[in-house]
Amino acid sequence: MRKEHGLATRDLVDRLRYSGVRRRDFLKFCGVTAGLLGLSEAYIPRIAQAIEKGTKRPPVVWLNFASDTGCTEALIKATYPNAADLVLDILSVDYNETIMAAAGQQVEEVLQKSLKEGNYILVIEGGIPTKHGYGMIAGKDMMDIAKEFAPKAIAILAVGSCATHGGVPAANPNPSAIKGVSAVLGDAYKGKIVNLDLCPVNVEVLVAVIVNYLLFKKLPELDVYGRPKTFYGQLxxxxxxxxxxxxxxxxxxxxxxxxxxxxxxxxxxxxxxxxxxxxxxxxxxxxxxxxxxxxxxxxxxxxxxxxxxxxxxxxxxxPGVSIPGFKGVEFTADKIGLAAGAAAAIGIAAHALGSTKRIKKGGEE
Ligand code: SF4
Ligand code: SF4
Structure with a gap:
């Protein structure tokens, strides 16, 4: 796909200039990404270097299954940090049937070539129908395509809630028995699949996870649902x-x-x-x-x-919400103001107590 607009052989700086991205904006992007990953400013040059270094960019195979392609839409419509250009220029997106210009036999050949060469980042968008004949591409069940491409991937990114846990297409009554990528591929792929929930995927999070991989050659720490803790760790x-x-x-x-x-x-x-x-x-x-x-x-x-x-x-x-300071108690909406007031009072009292202790221990605060 990159060869179609003649950028495949240019270095990154040229490619970004061609895409209208100024060097200053590129470094700003690196700074934003460092912030997203919880890294200090000292990492900005390393991020820039990790991205710029690659004449050999990691190939990406982006498969679209049962979804409205909203995550691809989110990707190509991002304007800052110009994620679409950056992702397309950082990476070699060999296959994404939604945005590539070619079609039919030609793209099938590209796909098969990627499969043969392996070592790609596999991005999956959309849920996977697990009943035969309910979701097919080029005569193959989506489930079989996922199982065919997973073994040779260096990492698998399930983007958007349809791919992670089934999302909207898996909603009750779910006649095609749609499941998320992890459920279909099974435990053998645990730790290799990163679930990027949300509908649509947040493109900044997607780019940060990819940059993290370029930088450290490993996937981020994941929670019990396979989501990066850095981004999905807080309510x-x-x-x-x-x-x-x-x-x-x-x-x-x-x-x-x-x-x-x-x-x-x-x-x-x-x-x-x-x-x-x-x-x-x-x-x-x-x-x-x-x-x-x-x-x-x-x-x-x-x-x-x-x-x-x-x-x-x-x-x-x-039905109910937990309030800090009231462990194990759930409050209804009508009691929340009251409870929160009490919690604040507890907080103030605890603070006052802490201050008293500090005063007693140290003589003067
Ligand atoms: S605010 Fe809630 S509904 Fe909106 S994208 Fe985030 S999780 Fe989804
Ligand atoms: S319940 Fe209120 S404070 Fe909490 S997330 Fe919703 S709008 Fe925000």
């Missing part, structure tokens, strides 16, 4: 910009209301942020312009495995 609720309203018991009760205009908490409108681990409030979407809650929509929890069934209906209130 949306704990980083939400409306959290102060939640703590104070200020809620939107109705769309179109004054409370909504004031940006109050969306818990009572069905927000699943208190049960969803994802980086949305920190990294956001659309070049960090916004995310669901900022745009006024309650989180529907698309970063969580099984969210389509677990969190339906999306506008129904979660």
């Amino acid at each position: 949306i609720h704990d980083n939400c910009e409306r959290r102060a309203h939640f703590d104070a018991g200020r809620f939107v009760e109705k769309f179109g209301s004054e409370e909504e205009a004031l940006g109050y908490c969306l818990y009572k409108m069905g927000c699943k942020g208190p049960m969803t681990y994802a980086p949305c409030p920190k990294i956001m979407y659309n070049d960090r312009i916004s995310w669901c809650v900022k745009a006024g929509a309650p989180c529907i929890g698309c970063g969580e495995p099984g969210w389509t069934d677990k969190f339906a209906g999306f506008y129904e209130r979660l």
